[in-house]
Amino acid sequence: MQLLYFKENAVDLLKKQDLTANAKYYCGDNTWIEQKYPNRKLLLPFTKVEVPDFELKMDNGINDDFDNMVTLYENLKFLTDSQASDERLWSGMAHTIFWKYMQHRWPLPADKEKRNNHILNNYFFWNSTKAVFLNGLSRLWWYARFTYDESLDDHYELTKYICENDINGKIFPLLSCTFVNNKDVFKNIIKAVKKYEEDNNIKLSRDQFGELKKYLNRLSGKVFIDELNPNDIYNKICERLTIIQESTGWKNDVKNIIKSIPGDEFSLDDIYLYEEQLQQLHPENSHVREKIRQQLQFLRNDGFLEFIDKGLFRKK
Numbered sequence: 001m002q003l004l005y006f007k008e009n010a011v012d013l014l015k016k017q018d019l020t021a022n023a024k025y026y027c028g029d030n031t032w033i034e035q036k037y038p039n040r041k042l043l044l045p046f047t048k049v050e051v052p053d054f055e056l057k058m059d060n061g062i063n064d065d066f067d068n069m070v071t072l073y074e075n076l077k078f079l080t081d082s083q084a085s086d087e088r089l090w091s092g093m094a095h096t097i098f099w100k101y102m103q104h105r106w107p108l109p110a111d112k113e114k115r116n117n118h119i120l121n122n123y124f125f126w127n128s129t130k131a132v133f134l135n136g137l138s139r140l141w142w143y144a145r146f147t148y149d150e151s152l153d154d155h156y157e158l159t160k161y162i163c164e165n166d167i168n169g170k171i172f173p174l175l176s177c178t179f180v181n182n183k184d185v186f187k188n189i190i191k192a193v194k195k196y197e198e199d200n201n202i203k204l205s206r207d208q209f210g211e212l213k214k215y216l217n218r219l220s221g222k223v224f225i226d227e228l229n230p231n232d233i234y235n236k237i238c239e240r241l242t243i244i245q246e247s248t249g250w251k252n253d254v255k256n257i258i259k260s261i262p263g264d265e266f267s268l269d270d271i272y273l274y275e276e277q278l279q280q281l282h283p284e285n286s287h288v289r290e291k292i293r294q295q296l297q298f299l300r301n302d303g304f305l306e307f308i309d310k311g312l313f314r315k316k
Contacts, residue, residue, distance in 0.1 A: 001053045003046035005092035010042035015091075015124045023115040026123070027108040030099040043092055049078050056140075058104035065140065066163040070156050072137070073144035084145070087125040090138040094123045098137055106136045130175050143167070146183045147190065158187060161194050166284065170209040177216055179225045185233075189216070192234040196241050201294070205282060208244050215240045253281055254295040255304060258315065268293070268311040 006014070014022065025032040033042065054075045057064035076084075083089060094102050106122040109115055117126075125131035125138075132138045147158035154160075162171045171190075180186040193212070197203060204212070219225060219236065228236070245251060257274045258266065275288050285291055296313065299305050305313050 001051045004043040005089045056101045058101045069140045069144040072140045169206045179220045188230045188233045192237040211244045
């Protein structure tokens with residue numbers, strides 16, 4: 001497989017000068033590039049190494065992201081961070097060998113007013129210091145780069161975790177923390193959060209990830225996070241997430257509902273009346289009743305209530 005990259009003046013031409021005129025071409029084949037610019041050599045071969053032929057999955061949208069991260073990273077692992085940060089390489093591949101993938105994974109919006117932004121964001125680097133994690137192709141490589149861990153039996157265990165945990169809503173915001181430019185720090189943070197969730201049988205919400213991000217930003221102003229070992233990072237994150245859990249999340253929401261119920265005794269059915277409200281607070285969870293019962297167990301262990309009979313409880 002021959003990798004191609006755009007010359008710098010080609011990126012400027014397609015990204016700025018001719019973007020609006022070319023937008024309509026991003027929902028068909030890619031022959032328009034040579035047809036429209038027959039006398040310009042826009043693309044050059046990237047000939048550093050021989051790359052075996054490979055394809056990216058494109059039938060299941062976001063559900064293919066994990067497999068595609070592994071495939072792309074395994075085949076292009078030879079790229080240096082500098083090369084993998086070059087817009088010319090990813091935009092060149094997006095317009096050539098991975099054009100069909102881009103058409104399926106990032107189809108052109110029907111709304112013409114949104115098309116330019118869509119093309120800039122997915123086919124080029126645009127409007128963000130973390131553009132490599134937004135571009136339709138480079139994001140696959142960079143997420144794998146930041147989570148690949150040879151110390152784990154499954155080197156892509158953390159990659160799978162972030163793919164199953166709302167990359168755009170939870171994981172990407174963490175990247176706005178300046179200290180996670182260090183991939184090892186980012187990896188240790190993800191390891192710590194993953195272990196905390198497993199140890200406590202929970203899934204953190206977007207809001208809780210947001211609170212964790214705020215804490216990490218404050219922490220970075222007090223200590224050099226880059227110098228903390230994984231155990232130190234884990235302990236600090238566990239301590240903070242425990243506080244976050246006490247003020248937000250399922251347990252706190254169920255606790256507040258119980259406080260609002262008149263009297264000292266209540267039934268499981270009384271709590272179920274708030275099922276829709278809890279679903280709205282936690283849209284990522286589709287097993288609300290099971291979660292309610294779990295939180296009642298936790299609240300009993302905390303001494304907040306006691307079980308007096310099947311489905312009956314007393315506040316303490």
